[in-house]
Amino acid sequence: MREILGGEFAESFGIVFQRYRREDEGVIDLDSNATTAMLPQVVEAMLPWLSGNHSNPSGSYRSAKLARKAIDEARGHVADLIGADAEEIIFTGSGTESVNAALHSLDKLCGKGAAVVSSIEHSAVLRYVESRGREVVIMPVGVGGRIELDFLEKACGTAAYVSVMSANNETGVIQPLSELVRIAKENGLSVHTDAIQAVGKIPVNVRETPVDMLSMSAHKLHGPKGIGALYLRKGMPFFPLLMGGGQESGKRSGTENTAAIVAMGEAARLAKAAIQEGAPVQISAMRDAFEGRLLEKVSGCLQNGDRDHRLPNTSHLSFDGCDSAGLLILLDDAGVACSAGSACMTGKSKPSHVQLAMGIPEQRAKTSLRFSFSRLNTPDEALEAAEKVAKAVEKLRRVQGHGVGPVVIYTS
Ligand SMILES: Cc1ncc(COP(=O)(O)O)c(C=O)c1O
Numbered sequence: 001m002r003e004i005l006g007g008e009f010a011e012s013f014g015i016v017f018q019r020y021r022r023e024d025e026g027v028i029d030l031d032s033n034a035t036t037a038m039l040p041q042v043v044e045a046m047l048p049w050l051s052g053n054h055s056n057p058s059g060s061y062r063s064a065k066l067a068r069k070a071i072d073e074a075r076g077h078v079a080d081l082i083g084a085d086a087e088e089i090i091f092t093g094s095g096t097e098s099v100n101a102a103l104h105s106l107d108k109l110c111g112k113g114a115a116v117v118s119s120i121e122h123s124a125v126l127r128y129v130e131s132r133g134r135e136v137v138i139m140p141v142g143v144g145g146r147i148e149l150d151f152l153e154k155a156c157g158t159a160a161y162v163s164v165m166s167a168n169n170e171t172g173v174i175q176p177l178s179e180l181v182r183i184a185k186e187n188g189l190s191v192h193t194d195a196i197q198a199v200g201k202i203p204v205n206v207r208e209t210p211v212d213m214l215s216m217s218a219h220k221l222h223g224p225k226g227i228g229a230l231y232l233r234k235g236m237p238f239f240p241l242l243m244g245g246g247q248e249s250g251k252r253s254g255t256e257n258t259a260a261i262v263a264m265g266e267a268a269r270l271a272k273a274a275i276q277e278g279a280p281v282q283i284s285a286m287r288d289a290f291e292g293r294l295l296e297k298v299s300g301c302l303q304n305g306d307r308d309h310r311l312p313n314t315s316h317l318s319f320d321g322c323d324s325a326g327l328l329i330l331l332d333d334a335g336v337a338c339s340a341g342s343a344c345m346t347g348k349s350k351p352s353h354v355q356l357a358m359g360i361p362e363q364r365a366k367t368s369l370r371f372s373f374s375r376l377n378t379p380d381e382a383l384e385a386a387e388k389v390a391k392a393v394e395k396l397r398r399v400q401g402h403g404v405g406p407v408v409i410y411t412s
Helices: 040-052 062-081 095-109 123-130 149-158 177-186 258-276 279-297 324-334 353-357 379-401
Strands: 009-012 015-018 089-092 114-118 136-139 159-165 190-194 213-217 228-232 301-303 314-319 368-372
Touching: 040 258, 062 089, 062 258, 089 095, 095 114, 095 123, 095 159, 095 190, 095 213, 095 228, 114 123, 114 149, 123 159, 136 149, 149 159, 149 177, 159 177, 177 190, 258 279, 279 301, 279 314, 279 368, 279 379, 324 368, 324 379, 368 379
Parallel strands: 114 136, 114 159, 159 190, 190 213
Antiparallel strands: 009 015, 089 228, 213 228, 301 314, 314 368
């Protein structure tokens, strides 16, 4: 494997992995909520299905049956990560497709009434519900970025179904999902959760929190891009989004991407092991060291979102007076990869809908950056990154302090 990948290796949680190196050698990757690097074990698991066995898993010959067996094993690993049964997992072409398939089905299944979602959902949810012609009720969040439960109680009377995220992609704030599910169920409503940021980072269990559907994406947990999964509770009626050859028990037609599915299974298996071995605690220690250093060292640095209900890997910070677009350029130059708002919004100067929904003033929202760690980061990197961020803030403030109008930063 090392021969295939080349480069420098390190070990964490018993996993040998390739140190993060992109074209830009030495970059510290603090953008794991956008995507994660594939683990070598994941690449290794998928290789035989890329260059060895190319059979259609629906075939009747031996090599096809092997592909089917590999898909079923992967289904078991994904189910295991969220406490589901293998038959409850449907593979999809992305996290976005998983979300759209869930909402499509709920839309067909549920009679009159509103789609109830939160104001901080990912665009995969917001754009879909807006396109249906059904009334959409948006639940507000408090200053900490958590959904207000009182609002759901009131909205239930006119609701058809509920879709809320498990954890937010920008702030990392974990939502009160168990209470939301309880309220929805008491009112006879079906619930979908976009758990794309939560799965693989914190324990998720669909038996303890009995949602009807849950969306996941492999590339957020060290698997490949372009593969996701939908958990569909046993007995829950389902109307497929994609119809055709009847793959995935008729719930998602299209010839299966065996390599990507096998890789997602391996990523799920490794994520479960890492969570059991204490990865969330170790990642939050790195995040807290990074954040603590900045809050202490940099004046006008503020943390956004509920501190006590956060993914262990995410730090969302504002830097008073610093335009986040300028900071991103300086940090890119210094070798730190991170995001302003969500990755999908980088490059737009508009503050994100998530920050505005939390009541963060527009001026402050434009100075926010998201730093997101993974188990491939090291404690040394976390501190080095904090120094680099502090320097970038100081430099930008110095330049902006001259009051010369729009800032142009020339990078080396
Ligand atoms: C909360 C959330 N939902 C949905 C998605 C979309 O997932 P994918 O990139 O796999 O389509 C993302 C990805 O950024 C996300 O963070």
